[in-house]
Amino acid sequence: MVDLLPAQIDYWQKVESIARDHFSRAGLEEIRTPIIEQTELFLRGIGENTDVVGKEMYTFEDRGGRSCTLRPEGTASVARAILQNGLLNNGPQRLWYGGPMFRYERPQAGRQRQFHQIGVEFVGFDSVISDAEVISIAWDFLCALGLNDLTLELNTLGSNEDRHSFKEKLKDWLNQRFDLLDEDSQKRINVNPLRILDSKNIAIKKLLCEAPSLSDFLSKESKNRFDFLQELLNNLNIPYKINKNLVRGLDYYSHTAFEITSDHLGSQATVCGGGRYDGLIADLGGPKTPSIGWAIGMERLIILTKDRISHSKFPDAYVINRGQNAQQVALKITRKLRSDNFRIELDYSGSSFSKQFKRADKSGAKLAIVIGEDEVSKGQLMIKQLRDDEKEKGGKEYICSIEELNQLISKLIV
Numbered sequence: 001m002v003d004l005l006p007a008q009i010d011y012w013q014k015v016e017s018i019a020r021d022h023f024s025r026a027g028l029e030e031i032r033t034p035i036i037e038q039t040e041l042f043l044r045g046i047g048e049n050t051d052v053v054g055k056e057m058y059t060f061e062d063r064g065g066r067s068c069t070l071r072p073e074g075t076a077s078v079a080r081a082i083l084q085n086g087l088l089n090n091g092p093q094r095l096w097y098g099g100p101m102f103r104y105e106r107p108q109a110g111r112q113r114q115f116h117q118i119g120v121e122f123v124g125f126d127s128v129i130s131d132a133e134v135i136s137i138a139w140d141f142l143c144a145l146g147l148n149d150l151t152l153e154l155n156t157l158g159s160n161e162d163r164h165s166f167k168e169k170l171k172d173w174l175n176q177r178f179d180l181l182d183e184d185s186q187k188r189i190n191v192n193p194l195r196i197l198d199s200k201n202i203a204i205k206k207l208l209c210e211a212p213s214l215s216d217f218l219s220k221e222s223k224n225r226f227d228f229l230q231e232l233l234n235n236l237n238i239p240y241k242i243n244k245n246l247v248r249g250l251d252y253y254s255h256t257a258f259e260i261t262s263d264h265l266g267s268q269a270t271v272c273g274g275g276r277y278d279g280l281i282a283d284l285g286g287p288k289t290p291s292i293g294w295a296i297g298m299e300r301l302i303i304l305t306k307d308r309i310s311h312s313k314f315p316d317a318y319v320i321n322r323g324q325n326a327q328q329v330a331l332k333i334t335r336k337l338r339s340d341n342f343r344i345e346l347d348y349s350g351s352s353f354s355k356q357f358k359r360a361d362k363s364g365a366k367l368a369i370v371i372g373e374d375e376v377s378k379g380q381l382m383i384k385q386l387r388d389d390e391k392e393k394g395g396k397e398y399i400c401s402i403e404e405l406n407q408l409i410s411k412l413i414v
């Protein structure tokens with residue numbers, strides 16, 4: 001698990017604020033659910049035979065002897081919250097969430113045990129345009145962050161019935177080639193054969209080129225859905241690639257499945273994963289409620305956007321001060337200027353003016369406000385411009401009274 005240090009927080013806040021803005025313009029509302037859930041929720045919601053539930057969950061008993069789990073993803077929790085709070089009584093829900101998730105995985109670049117997701121859920125929507133809308137919200141958000149070299153991969157997993165007949169056929173085919181499979185895939189044949197399609201093992205990938213394809217098992221209705229979705233995306237000029245082996249790791253998906261990947265992330269290439277989960281709410285004891293959503297991995301997103309986000313948290317002014325009387329004035333005007341909405345940094349060192357000026361330069365502030373005993377006795381302040389472009393012109397100095405300070409700073413920092 002990793003600490004997010006001050007140097008990184010700027011990037012996070014910027015991405016979060018663009019997300020918030022983007023989602024609110026799309027009419028989404030935020031939901032925040034607890035980080036700990038009853039283990040049962042994930043067993044039922046995600047499926048016992050998935051990697052997440054089988055190998056990756058942080059599960060423990062609380063003092064009351066109940067089995068609890070740190071949430072490994074957000075969708076099951078959102079679905080539970082919607083049911084428990086009767087939100088569907090107000091009609092279908094369009095929600096977004098963000099926050100930490102926990103999976104016991106092998107840590108590496110772009111993969112942590114505590115990581116963060118930001119996700120969108122459309123709960124109670126069946127029509128194909130909701131699929132297109134959900135995908136476009138993800139795509140446009142990533143574009144708004146300046147990412148323009150991403151790939152959207154698209155597949156359909158068909159209905160439950162489509163998948164059922166395909167699974168049997170795939171199992172037979174795999175069993176005939178049992179010895180060619182790796183141990184992981186051998187284990188999956190009977191419990192979750194679809195997941196083998198998603199194998200990262202090159203040899204298995206090659207073998208699977210010949211495997212039966214789910215696309216041959218789709219009902220007419222499922223095919224039509226998928227064709228129409230492609231038409232809608234074409235019409236929106238959102239480029240995509242069909243990937244028939246894209247299955248997604250969690251059990252609850254049906255019909256539309258998609259991932260957005262980047263070439264700049266090494267082997268952890270997926271930034272966003274999502275799909276339709278028409279059965280989840282019913283599996284959790286609610287009414288049949290078709291739904292679709294996605295989640296973006298924040299850490300991977302930050303890796304991609306870091307170079308594109310500018311650092312903008314420089315102070316407007318740095319307050320240089322020397323001597324006890326000057327310190328009193330410095331503290332007072334710092335407080336006053338902050339309440340006037342300026343971003344002010346105060347020097348606490350009492351060291352020489354030249355040392356304080358060096359620190360002021362380093363802080364990135366546009367101005368230095370200088371207060372020495374001399375200034376205090378005259379009831380004045382000195383303001384000096386620090387920005388490189390101004391310094392070339394000699395770093396202009398101004399003398400003003402405390403009363404004039406606010407106005408002068410406003411003028412100088414534009």
Ligand code: ATP
Nearest residue numbers: 105110111112115249270271272273295296297300
């Ligand atoms: P992967 O194939 O990379 O394990 P996944 O299919 O398990 O991904 P999802 O459950 O779809 O991932 O989660 C959505 C997104 O969350 C992923 O695309 C990824 O960006 C991010 N993510 C998932 N697991 C981790 C992790 N352990 N560390 C960092 N980010 C993660």
Ligand code: MG
Nearest residue numbers: 051052105249
């Ligand atoms: Mg995973």
